[in-house]
Amino acid sequence: MNTIEHTTRTIPDRLKGGAERILKSWESLLFAVMVAIFIVNSFASPYFLDPWNLSDATFNFTEKAIVALALALVIISGEIDLSVASIIAISSTLMGAALKLGAGPYELVAVGLATGAVCGAINGWLVTGLGLPSIVVTIGTMSLFRGLAYIVLGDKAYTGYPSEFSWFGQGYVWWVFSFELVLFVALAFLFYILLHRTSFGRLVYSIGNNQTAALFSGVRVARVKFILFVLTGLMAGVAAVCLTSRLGSTRPSIATGLELEAITMVVLGGININGGSGSILGVVLAAVIMGLVTFGLGLLNVPGIVMSIFIGLLLILVIAIPVVLRKISWQRKAG
Amino acid sequence: ENKKIALVVKALGIGFFDAANKGAQEAAKELGDVDIIYTGPTDTTAEGQIEVINSLIAQKVDAIAISANDRDALVPALKKAMDRGITVISWDSGVAPEGRAMHLNPSSNALIGNMCVKMAADNLPEGGDVAILSATATATNQNTWIEEMKKVLPNYKGINIVTTVYGDDKTDKSYTETQGLIKAYPNLKAIIAPTSVGVVAAAQAVEDAGMVGKINVTGLGLPSEMAGHVKAGSSKSFAIWNPIDLGYSATMISYNLLTGKAKAEAGAEIGMGRMGNVKLDDNREGAMADPFVYDAKNVEEFAKIF
Amino acid sequence: MKHLLKHREFQLLFAIVALTLLIAIRFPVFIEPSSLGNVYSDTSILIILALGQMVVILTKCVDLSTAATLALCGMVAAMLNNLYPDVPVLLLVLVAIGLGAVLGAINGLLVWKLDMPPIVVTLGTMTVYRGIIFVLSNGKWINAHEMSDAFKALPRDHFLGISLLSWSSIVVIVLMAVVVGRTALGRSFFAVGGNTNAAVYAGINPGRSRFLAFTISGALSGLAGYLWISRYAVAYVDIALGFELDVVAACVIGGVSIAGGIGSVPGAVLGALFLGIIKNALPVINVSPFWQLAISGTVIIIAVAFNARAERKKGRVILRKAEVRA
Amino acid sequence: MTPKPAATIRLDGISKSFPGVKALSGVSLALYPGQVTALVGENGAGKSTLVKVLTGIYQPDAGEIHLESAVTVLPSAHAALRAGITAIHQETVLFDELSVAENIFIGHAPRNRFGLIDWNGMYEKAAMLLERAGAKIDPRIRLRDLSIASRHLVAIARALSVDARVVIMDEPTAALSHKEIGELYELVERLKADGKAILFISHKFDEIFRIADRYTVFRDGQMVGEGIIRDIHQDDLVRMMVGRDIGQVFPKKQVTPGAPVLTVSGYCHPTEFEDIGFELKRGEILGFYGLVGAGRSEFMQALFGVTKPSKGAIRIDGEIAVIRTPAEAISKGIVYVPEERGRQGAITAMPIFENVTLPSLSKTSRHGFIRLAEEFKLAREYTSRLDLRAASLDQDVGTLSGGNQQKVVIAKWLATKPKVIILDEPTKGIDIGSKAAVHEFMSELAAAGLSVIMVSSEIPEILGMSDRVIVMREGRIAGEFKREGLTAEALVRAAAGIGAAA
Ligand SMILES: Nc1ncnc2c1ncn2[C@@H]1O[C@H](COP(=O)(O)OP(=O)(O)OP(=O)(O)O)[C@@H](O)[C@H]1O
Numbered sequence A: 001m002n003t004i005e006h007t008t009r010t011i012p013d014r015l016k017g018g019a020e021r022i023l024k025s026w027e028s029l030l031f032a033v034m035v036a037i038f039i040v041n042s043f044a045s046p047y048f049l050d051p052w053n054l055s056d057a058t059f060n061f062t063e064k065a066i067v068a069l070a071l072a073l074v075i076i077s078g079e080i081d082l083s084v085a086s087i088i089a090i091s092s093t094l095m096g097a098a099l100k101l102g103a104g105p106y107e108l109v110a111v112g113l114a115t116g117a118v119c120g121a122i123n124g125w126l127v128t129g130l131g132l133p134s135i136v137v138t139i140g141t142m143s144l145f146r147g148l149a150y151i152v153l154g155d156k157a158y159t160g161y162p163s164e165f166s167w168f169g170q171g172y173v174w175w176v177f178s179f180e181l182v183l184f185v186a187l188a189f190l191f192y193i194l195l196h197r198t199s200f201g202r203l204v205y206s207i208g209n210n211q212t213a214a215l216f217s218g219v220r221v222a223r224v225k226f227i228l229f230v231l232t233g234l235m236a237g238v239a240a241v242c243l244t245s246r247l248g249s250t251r252p253s254i255a256t257g258l259e260l261e262a263i264t265m266v267v268l269g270g271i272n273i274n275g276g277s278g279s280i281l282g283v284v285l286a287a288v289i290m291g292l293v294t295f296g297l298g299l300l301n302v303p304g305i306v307m308s309i310f311i312g313l314l315l316i317l318v319i320a321i322p323v324v325l326r327k328i329s330w331q332r333k334a335g
Numbered sequence B: 001e002n003k004k005i006a007l008v009v010k011a012l013g014i015g016f017f018d019a020a021n022k023g024a025q026e027a028a029k030e031l032g033d034v035d036i037i038y039t040g041p042t043d044t045t046a047e048g049q050i051e052v053i054n055s056l057i058a059q060k061v062d063a064i065a066i067s068a069n070d071r072d073a074l075v076p077a078l079k080k081a082m083d084r085g086i087t088v089i090s091w092d093s094g095v096a097p098e099g100r101a102m103h104l105n106p107s108s109n110a111l112i113g114n115m116c117v118k119m120a121a122d123n124l125p126e127g128g129d130v131a132i133l134s135a136t137a138t139a140t141n142q143n144t145w146i147e148e149m150k151k152v153l154p155n156y157k158g159i160n161i162v163t164t165v166y167g168d169d170k171t172d173k174s175y176t177e178t179q180g181l182i183k184a185y186p187n188l189k190a191i192i193a194p195t196s197v198g199v200v201a202a203a204q205a206v207e208d209a210g211m212v213g214k215i216n217v218t219g220l221g222l223p224s225e226m227a228g229h230v231k232a233g234s235s236k237s238f239a240i241w242n243p244i245d246l247g248y249s250a251t252m253i254s255y256n257l258l259t260g261k262a263k264a265e266a267g268a269e270i271g272m273g274r275m276g277n278v279k280l281d282d283n284r285e286g287a288m289a290d291p292f293v294y295d296a297k298n299v300e301e302f303a304k305i306f
Numbered sequence C: 001m002k003h004l005l006k007h008r009e010f011q012l013l014f015a016i017v018a019l020t021l022l023i024a025i026r027f028p029v030f031i032e033p034s035s036l037g038n039v040y041s042d043t044s045i046l047i048i049l050a051l052g053q054m055v056v057i058l059t060k061c062v063d064l065s066t067a068a069t070l071a072l073c074g075m076v077a078a079m080l081n082n083l084y085p086d087v088p089v090l091l092l093v094l095v096a097i098g099l100g101a102v103l104g105a106i107n108g109l110l111v112w113k114l115d116m117p118p119i120v121v122t123l124g125t126m127t128v129y130r131g132i133i134f135v136l137s138n139g140k141w142i143n144a145h146e147m148s149d150a151f152k153a154l155p156r157d158h159f160l161g162i163s164l165l166s167w168s169s170i171v172v173i174v175l176m177a178v179v180v181g182r183t184a185l186g187r188s189f190f191a192v193g194g195n196t197n198a199a200v201y202a203g204i205n206p207g208r209s210r211f212l213a214f215t216i217s218g219a220l221s222g223l224a225g226y227l228w229i230s231r232y233a234v235a236y237v238d239i240a241l242g243f244e245l246d247v248v249a250a251c252v253i254g255g256v257s258i259a260g261g262i263g264s265v266p267g268a269v270l271g272a273l274f275l276g277i278i279k280n281a282l283p284v285i286n287v288s289p290f291w292q293l294a295i296s297g298t299v300i301i302i303a304v305a306f307n308a309r310a311e312r313k314k315g316r317v318i319l320r321k322a323e324v325r326a
Numbered sequence D: 001m002t003p004k005p006a007a008t009i010r011l012d013g014i015s016k017s018f019p020g021v022k023a024l025s026g027v028s029l030a031l032y033p034g035q036v037t038a039l040v041g042e043n044g045a046g047k048s049t050l051v052k053v054l055t056g057i058y059q060p061d062a063g064e065i066h067l068e069s070a071v072t073v074l075p076s077a078h079a080a081l082r083a084g085i086t087a088i089h090q091e092t093v094l095f096d097e098l099s100v101a102e103n104i105f106i107g108h109a110p111r112n113r114f115g116l117i118d119w120n121g122m123y124e125k126a127a128m129l130l131e132r133a134g135a136k137i138d139p140r141i142r143l144r145d146l147s148i149a150s151r152h153l154v155a156i157a158r159a160l161s162v163d164a165r166v167v168i169m170d171e172p173t174a175a176l177s178h179k180e181i182g183e184l185y186e187l188v189e190r191l192k193a194d195g196k197a198i199l200f201i202s203h204k205f206d207e208i209f210r211i212a213d214r215y216t217v218f219r220d221g222q223m224v225g226e227g228i229i230r231d232i233h234q235d236d237l238v239r240m241m242v243g244r245d246i247g248q249v250f251p252k253k254q255v256t257p258g259a260p261v262l263t264v265s266g267y268c269h270p271t272e273f274e275d276i277g278f279e280l281k282r283g284e285i286l287g288f289y290g291l292v293g294a295g296r297s298e299f300m301q302a303l304f305g306v307t308k309p310s311k312g313a314i315r316i317d318g319e320i321a322v323i324r325t326p327a328e329a330i331s332k333g334i335v336y337v338p339e340e341r342g343r344q345g346a347i348t349a350m351p352i353f354e355n356v357t358l359p360s361l362s363k364t365s366r367h368g369f370i371r372l373a374e375e376f377k378l379a380r381e382y383t384s385r386l387d388l389r390a391a392s393l394d395q396d397v398g399t400l401s402g403g404n405q406q407k408v409v410i411a412k413w414l415a416t417k418p419k420v421i422i423l424d425e426p427t428k429g430i431d432i433g434s435k436a437a438v439h440e441f442m443s444e445l446a447a448a449g450l451s452v453i454m455v456s457s458e459i460p461e462i463l464g465m466s467d468r469v470i471v472m473r474e475g476r477i478a479g480e481f482k483r484e485g486l487t488a489e490a491l492v493r494a495a496a497g498i499g500a501a502a
């Protein structure tokens, strides 16, 4: 008595072609913006198209972008980490303390990375272990971590990092390609693989889209989130190594305000602030765009705060324009 | 082709540095073949100054004269600038010796430290408790001056420095810290604020707490910002060097160094136009002039200038 | 008594009293009426901002631009006062409030009409508003002597022994208590944040409610802007930089749920007071300035953990016996 | 035939499209005073969309609404309230953190003479309305402290709080138990007597034939028939709705249960359930019956590792097993199709194939790297086995109809090759056609050797599908019954705790 017809109709895997997807994607929009800014900059300043100057320009964004890569994953999973800049401060401080205890360059790197990871783990535990909202937890740890740096250092500074150590923030791997830039590209590639090519990345997306359903599908939600916070702490540790090496010294006020710039990069890169969608390529493009804008305006000696107006407007416009276009196209269809 | 000299300040929008810029423009006019680029970050961070330095290097300026937010953190960036043939000097707030050709102190640190304590002591014949309100805990020059103050303390009988607090060069924080001082030290007689932001906020807080006449605020401030408080009586006197002269001198020194008219070596004397010469010590540092004290008698006159 | 203790607000009040007494043990001056009055005065601005932030958070949004709005409105008021010293101060206050409302409305419109995430919108406008101050003022400071005496006097004058600064926050508290508790608009904030979908079914337009919440927050920031500038008698670009996080923290300590729909006027006020007392007391009790940041961070985390425990759903009880036992 | 009175409200040629879907195309509907009109149709036929048009939440793309023969526009939910149209919506649209009274009155709260909300007046009126709806609930307590059934009563009280001419009920009985359903029927009778025009939407035919006077049938967003209930037979109505015949309703295959697969003993939880123990055999369908709120879902979720039991042990294939997380449950071969599909089941913003492979990622990937080809293969295999209707496998699950979403969730679990599948209210809110499909493959699964636990609050489904039935009441097992000779009455008695009939 089988009344339901078992059609052997197969469902096609995909409908839309690859080319259409790419053209309509956020990343293509960002790419166009990036090219436009590049062209405008070349005309606006005669100094722009110089390999060494462009190389210097990359220092404007590499450290923030390294943090932004990991932060992007946290935000895709539906959480946020506002404490990254403070993690950099405490990592750098403990590196300085290790230096005073006679640590060599590689031990310093190890201390920086480990501190970052531990701070990330603290955030992760507060969020997943105690089930607290990450936005307020990290507002708290933001004060706490930087506060600890102040307790250790007070009005002092750590200086005298060994010259081998300075290579991480000031050295060049080949010609104009600095170690920081190469490191950033390598990390971007790794994060691309992690998010888009591994099952871990798929879990991150599933949690960001619907945490409960992910849990009910056997995803270890708490563990994944914990790992993401540790990863973000670790990347903040990496940034701390680079920044400390570049500055050659540590003050507790190091990297103040970096978290907002990193978040701006992530959001500009098309990561949904409510979680669930976005790509690493977008974040990389956004980082380059922000670097180009600040460097281009810097060449014209525009004050930093005016640059931030540009970034702020860019952020609002880039997100608003697609919405407005979509609304207009609906109205056309309806009307 | 005009020479490009960049005057890099701790942060844009601070009256003191705007006045220094005036002096730099004056020097540029006098020299004739100089363009001044007046720039700096928006908030007082070393990272912000590094970005500014990078863009100045890219523009191939001829000289950078900087008032540093961090003694050490700027060294790598400034070294790079020197490697690319740019003359680098620091003024007002210094950079470690390896990051600059020379440093121009507005005045000698010892004189400033002494002057601060003296201004407090002059109004306290019987001695008493004194607190220091500084800028950020990392500010190079403030820390040096505070050290100098502590050194000369034995010369002033009965003057007792009870604590040092930090207002971070933010008005609200300085204000709250001052309120805290007033509450925590009922016998407080004077507050020394060797920072132009802090001294104004402290004077305001003292007035609001109704402690005029009981607590005297002194330190380093700008006449234009302090005139009201001197009139109100919360500050009897304060000192400052002339920032216009400072900007002027920094520009003149930069020009002389970059055109090869002088060399920045220990013991060298470098011309500063109408300000005379500066003599460099072993650290390649020199002092411009003595600090100048302002009180009810002369503050109005100078308030119009800076 | 037991019933009262269950309320978050009373627990917080209790914590505040305990904290104050603790400080008083070491520094009796701290609880002299004039000193407490000062602390309240000092916290007034935070209270005003926290109440504005609260209604925004109630609707499941967040306003990161409050501090920038405050600074911009304060700067405009100061510049007007500098240019036209004869314009009555009250008019300037209204201008500051009105400008704040407009800036808040811009946030609200972007959230309402373009469906943009509030955190992104206010992150953007935060930098834009700050930048505008720089453009307007050319980065210059406006100092005490450039402001008229009347302009500076307002927050300092006393009425019935209480400073007008304190009075302004008291008026705001009363107004907001009425708006939140007794008007349809106020209740709609809870509805929108509690269940946006259901709010639509109840005839509430969530976008419009959010828009109004942002406008209120902006207007209060505008008021706070004037108060701040006249209080400290100086205006410049970086006024209140980073203060938005203190404001959010005050709300969170006061039990306002960041997920929307939960919060109260007394809660937000107490949260702000708690933070205010700590910030005021630390310098007094001689805590090294280097410890202050770490202490306030720890306090925030503890408060959040505490509130989350109180908020956590007390699992449904199916078993009758368990219900009796409990 | 009753003489046709003038319609209270009449819809003409209403159309409504969403991006990609035409939810309603030119439908008409009339509601008459003192009569109940049943609106029936498959999932996604457009019933709820029509309700939203009627209550001002959606604006129709075309068509007219005639209210007592005057053309009316309803630009907002507020306008609809003022026009005297009130509704109990399909989703619970209430506010957890607000008081019961406010839930009833939000949007139209009583005001005092200063225009401020009059709290005391509101509490009084709320208490009155709750009494009318047959609920004993304090209007001052917060909604989140109420049970699910009480919440529905609050929703009903809210609908009564406006003086309405038109009352709409969109699947009002889906979450109510026996007793409350009876009270709801009484309420409907009273509303009828008051001369209200009532629109009643339901997938349960017994209930439609019991209380409706008229019917209107929707199929794929179009109206395909209307008339008087007394004049039509159930089979004809179903045919009109589905467009074909539905054969046997419960296609239970006879399977001889094999060896025990799952043995649960002494499972306890501090507040939710106590001392649950049973044995599940290979190829068996075990029904779990109980009133809504009996704690079945909570127990199943503990079995699946979502919540932790305080005591108890389970054996799988005779081996002691410990399950602390869903991941462990899945690896041990226990899977759970949850009750709240949208919240716990499907990830609606992700494509079909990603949903299907989520718990099987370790199988489709190699060394943690994703292999898309494998994923599509797995997804294709299981979705076609369940006869999923979709345009492509990379379509977002959220764009599918409810029944098809359920199929995606089940496909996801079958792809893990489980031993035990727990289905929690698998046909709740599912139309009669899809329901038959769900029952059909449930039966096939059992025949193929899978053990099935089916949680259901519908007696016919329990009676028709299970080999054995366990009844739960207030977190405890209230009885266990063999299929043979099991009656609806016995089930209800056990579930309600009424002693055995003499
Ligand atoms: N907001 C929306 N956006 C896009 N599509 C929608 C929206 N609301 C409904 N639809 C689509 O419109 C169609 C009709 O949905 P509707 O909810 O009216 O069905 P229904 O008859 O109430 O079904 P059920 O019996 O499952 O409740 C479905 O295909 C649904 O997917």
Ligand SMILES: Nc1ncnc2c1ncn2[C@@H]1O[C@H](COP(=O)(O)OP(=O)(O)OP(=O)(O)O)[C@@H](O)[C@H]1O
Pocket (backbone or CB within 6 Å): C316, D144, D145, D146, D147, D148, D149, D290, D291, D292, D293, D294, D295, D296, D297, D298, D299, D339, D340, D455, D457
């Ligand atoms: N008062 C309540 N507060 C919050 N959630 C509830 C409440 N009542 C029920 N629910 C949720 O609604 C869903 C259905 O409720 P239900 O009462 O059916 O659960 P149950 O008692 O576990 O199951 P069952 O009816 O299957 O025996 C469950 O997921 C439950 O968690």
Ligand SMILES: [Mg+2]
Pocket (backbone or CB within 6 Å): D047, D048, D049, D090, D170
């Ligand atoms: Mg429906």
Ligand SMILES: [Mg+2]
Pocket (backbone or CB within 6 Å): D293, D296, D297, D339, D424, D425
């Ligand atoms: Mg259930």
